[in-house]
Amino acid sequence: MLNKNIYLILIISLVFAISFWIGFNVNLLPIEASINAPIYDELFKILFIIGLIIFIGMTIAVIYSLFKFRKRNDQIGDGIALEGNLSLEILWTIIPSIIVLLIGLYSYNIYDRMGGMKELNHNHEMMRSNPEKIWAGISQTSDNEISNNNLSIEVSAMQFAFLFNYPKGNFISGELHVPVDQKVSMKMESKDVIHAFWVPEFRIKQDIIPGQPTILNFTPTKVGKYPIICAELCGPYHGGMRASIIVEEESDYNDWFNKNKKTEVNL
Amino acid sequence: MTISIDPQKTNNESLQPKGWLRYFSFSLDHKVIGIQYLVCGFLFYLIGGTLASAIRIELASPMSDFMPRDVYNQVLTLHGTIMIFLWIVPVVNGAFGNYLIPFYVGARDMAFPRLNAVAFWLIPPSGLMLVASYFVEGAAQAGWTAYPPLSITTPQSGQIIWIMSVLLLGGSSIFGGINFIATIIKLRRPGLKLMQLPMYCWAMLGTSILVVLSTPVLAGTLILLSFDIIANTGFFNPVLGGNVVVYQHLFWFYSHPAVYIMVLPAFGLVSEILPVHARKPLFGYTTMVFSIMGIVVLGLVVWAHHMFTSGTPPWMRLFFTIATAFIAVPTGIKFFNWVATLWGGKISINSAMLFSCGFIINFVFGGITGVALAQVPFDIHVHDTYFVVAHFHYIVYGGTVFIIFSSIYHWFPKVTGKMLNEKLGILHFIITFIGFNLCFAPQHWLGLNGMPRRVAEYDPQFQFVNQISSLGALLMAISTIPFLINIFLSMRNGQVSGDNPWKALTPEWLTSSPPPVENWEGEAPLVEEPYGYGKQFSEQK
Numbered sequence: 001m002l003n004k005n006i007y008l009i010l011i012i013s014l015v016f017a018i019s020f021w022i023g024f025n026v027n028l029l030p031i032e033a034s035i036n037a038p039i040y041d042e043l044f045k046i047l048f049i050i051g052l053i054i055f056i057g058m059t060i061a062v063i064y065s066l067f068k069f070r071k072r073n074d075q076i077g078d079g080i081a082l083e084g085n086l087s088l089e090i091l092w093t094i095i096p097s098i099i100v101l102l103i104g105l106y107s108y109n110i111y112d113r114m115g116g117m118k119e120l121n122h123n124h125e126m127m128r129s130n131p132e133k134i135w136a137g138i139s140q141t142s143d144n145e146i147s148n149n150n151l152s153i154e155v156s157a158m159q160f161a162f163l164f165n166y167p168k169g170n171f172i173s174g175e176l177h178v179p180v181d182q183k184v185s186m187k188m189e190s191k192d193v194i195h196a197f198w199v200p201e202f203r204i205k206q207d208i209i210p211g212q213p214t215i216l217n218f219t220p221t222k223v224g225k226y227p228i229i230c231a232e233l234c235g236p237y238h239g240g241m242r243a244s245i246i247v248e249e250e251s252d253y254n255d256w257f258n259k260n261k262k263t264e265v266n267l
Numbered sequence: 268m269t270i271s272i273d274p275q276k277t278n279n280e281s282l283q284p285k286g287w288l289r290y291f292s293f294s295l296d297h298k299v300i301g302i303q304y305l306v307c308g309f310l311f312y313l314i315g316g317t318l319a320s321a322i323r324i325e326l327a328s329p330m331s332d333f334m335p336r337d338v339y340n341q342v343l344t345l346h347g348t349i350m351i352f353l354w355i356v357p358v359v360n361g362a363f364g365n366y367l368i369p370f371y372v373g374a375r376d377m378a379f380p381r382l383n384a385v386a387f388w389l390i391p392p393s394g395l396m397l398v399a400s401y402f403v404e405g406a407a408q409a410g411w412t413a414y415p416p417l418s419i420t421t422p423q424s425g426q427i428i429w430i431m432s433v434l435l436l437g438g439s440s441i442f443g444g445i446n447f448i449a450t451i452i453k454l455r456r457p458g459l460k461l462m463q464l465p466m467y468c469w470a471m472l473g474t475s476i477l478v479v480l481s482t483p484v485l486a487g488t489l490i491l492l493s494f495d496i497i498a499n500t501g502f503f504n505p506v507l508g509g510n511v512v513v514y515q516h517l518f519w520f521y522s523h524p525a526v527y528i529m530v531l532p533a534f535g536l537v538s539e540i541l542p543v544h545a546r547k548p549l550f551g552y553t554t555m556v557f558s559i560m561g562i563v564v565l566g567l568v569v570w571a572h573h574m575f576t577s578g579t580p581p582w583m584r585l586f587f588t589i590a591t592a593f594i595a596v597p598t599g600i601k602f603f604n605w606v607a608t609l610w611g612g613k614i615s616i617n618s619a620m621l622f623s624c625g626f627i628i629n630f631v632f633g634g635i636t637g638v639a640l641a642q643v644p645f646d647i648h649v650h651d652t653y654f655v656v657a658h659f660h661y662i663v664y665g666g667t668v669f670i671i672f673s674s675i676y677h678w679f680p681k682v683t684g685k686m687l688n689e690k691l692g693i694l695h696f697i698i699t700f701i702g703f704n705l706c707f708a709p710q711h712w713l714g715l716n717g718m719p720r721r722v723a724e725y726d727p728q729f730q731f732v733n734q735i736s737s738l739g740a741l742l743m744a745i746s747t748i749p750f751l752i753n754i755f756l757s758m759r760n761g762q763v764s765g766d767n768p769w770k771a772l773t774p775e776w777l778t779s780s781p782p783p784v785e786n787w788e789g790e791a792p793l794v795e796e797p798y799g800y801g802k803q804f805s806e807q808k
Binding site: 029030039043044047050054055058061066069070071075079081082085088089092093096097100101103104107108110111116117193194196198200203204206207209210211212214227230231232233235236237238239240 | 554592599602
């Protein structure tokens with residue numbers, strides 16, 4: 001009996017050790033290039049480790065049962081007539097409930113840190129003056145905050161392109177240029193069908209919905225060029241609906257902005 | 268209310284065609300209808316599988332070079348719709364439900380045999396209509412979700428046929444659901460208590476409740492969508508003031524429970540198969556029953572997790588995160604109970620058992636990624652990517668389809684009186700298991716790293732992983748060959764099985780194989796302990 005318990009403890013410890021090692025050493029995600037990304041990756045790591053423990057544990061239990069309890073040629077009888085064990089069943093109801101609840105609370109905390117729980121349009125005065133319904137994306141904010149603090153960009157999505165309007169420069173670009181480490185607020189509108197704005201390196205995604213503008217905030221943290229991908233089926237060329245976001249030093253961004261700001265574009 | 272059937276009127280043996288011809292007749296026999304569902308569903312599985320192969324051929328290279336882009340979207344729309352509405356739902360519910368439920372409740376047929384036949388006979392014409400919609404000008408290409416405005420603005424004739432076909436299939440589902448509820452509640456043999464029913468009855472009761480509550484919502488939604496397309500109304504059309512997000516709410520109110528409509532019967536079937544081949548009672552019968560009902564209740568309040576990126580308010584995201592994640596608890600209970608059923612058994616390692624164990628492993632994997640997807644921050648990154656494709660196929664193929672195969676290996680002797688060849692069955696399992704995991708496991712990585720779903724072209728950095736996935740799909744296609752050979756050879760020359768080759772205790776095995784038209788020569792047996800292993804047969808050593 002003692003030996004059995006030692007083996008069980010050893011196996012459980014091994015499953016935990018393997019899961020933690022994989023969880024901390026195998027990186028399945030693209031590079032982190034926004035403030036949101038490392039927060040998201042914390043959650044991913046926790047989910048990955050817990051998932052591995054459960055998956056490896058269950059797989060071992062099934063495969064072990066198949067080998068250990070397989071019927072030998074000389075056996076003709078049945079297994080033990082065990083129909084249940086109330087305390088065991090209560091245990092494996094309570095433990096997953098606690099795990100799920102803790103994961104839920106933790107992910108709520110992560111979501112809050114990403115800015116997802118901020119109230120949209122909390123300024124009631126502004127709501128009255130703005131009858132247009134704006135749907136909340138992650139890290140949402142009111143129009144007031146957009147204009148006061150952040151780099152404000154308007155995104156138009158259409159089959160099969162993104163267009164980026166810089167209101168302060170009065171120009172439109174097919175590429176999204178933003179300075180590193182500065183908060184960007186985007187108001188997104190669709191001209192036709194549902195699209196989605198996704199930058200995997202930023203870990204953000206927001207649908208762009210016709211008739212219901214959406215807003216999305218992010219703060220890039222790494223200079224580089226990253227893909228913007230439409231993630232919502234939008235027609236035959238959906239796979240080709242891509243653009244680039246170029247995160248650059250503030251001076252480079254200012255050069256690009258000044259070079260483009262006088263350009264008049266008529267839609 | 269008393270429901271009674273007149274066997275003379277419903278199953279007059281002298282009026283039935285004999286042999287295989289009866290499967291092509293308008294039979295009222297639940298067993299014939301069950302096999303009709305199964306064969307019809309399998310034919311559509313072959314069509315849906317061929318479409319899946321075409322998708323994987325296209326994705327073996329980054330550019331759209333195997334088929335035009337709009338054709339690709341039409342193919343993926345047809346693939347998704349066929350696999351869900353014409354393969355999995357009709358087979359796990361219609362086929363096995365029809366075949367087994369009357370046996371399990373001790374009845375000679377379903378409560379409404381004619382309605383039962385109508386429910387089946389709606390499927391072939393609607394399926395053919397769906398396939399035909401591909402050949403009209405402008406086949407449906409908005410995916411199986413048919414989100415407006417895309418479904419309104421793309422060519423319309425094919426989309427309208429698609430809607431009509433899904434409506435008819437939904438009608439068939441509702442007829443079936445009503446029939447199963449009536450049969451389980453009202454046609455139980457006198458003396459048979461609810462808590463003595465085999466687990467598949469509970470699973471079908473839960474599934475049928477979901478079908479009856481949620482399918483009409485889908486039907487209503489699609490009718491409104493068809494109004495938008497045909498009559499230019501503006502329910503969902505934003506140009507006319509419609510709201511596209513309302514469509515998503517209504518659609519997912521059905522389509523998330525649809526996942527449980529597909530997996531709950533599979534849970535029921537595996538609960539029948541494991542105790543027989545492990546020679547042990549089903550562990551924790553009562554908690555299994557409550558977990559099914561828990562899944563039914565929670566299944567109806569989780570739909571909005573499909574819309575975390577659509578602009579749902581924060582409170583809604585939080586509620587649906589918790590509700591969705593909590594489904595893991597009743598589901599987890601079932602998995603622990605199945606492993607406990609294996610523990611200490613005398614396990615026969617045969618095709619049915621291997622497919623069931625493969626199901627447990629695959630479904631645990633899919634369930635874990637499901638809990639992850641329930642978390643808003645996680646979902647926001649991977650929503651509408653190949654991560655979701657992988658998760659969904661782990662649940663629906665790795666779960667449900669594995670159990671369909673397991674069930675075929677388990678009940679084939681009952682239906683035909685012949686045994687299937689075990690060597691071919693194990694070969695079928697090995698190729699399917701390897702092919703399935705090779706195909707779908709790498710897709711998790713694709714989704715995490717930036718490959719959206721439903722694309723004909725993708726970033727070349729994903730080519731190698733996509734090729735591995737396509738190789739897995741090829742193996743899955745190949746795995747069908749030993750299965751089909753096995754079925755045809757065994758039906759012709761298979762070893763005679765006898766009435767009860769597995770020495771099982773559930774009622775269907777207590778009659779001849781194949782069973783007579785009205786199931787039993789005399790009165791139906793009263794089985795009080797369908798999982799009483801370790802009692803009866805251990806005494807016969």
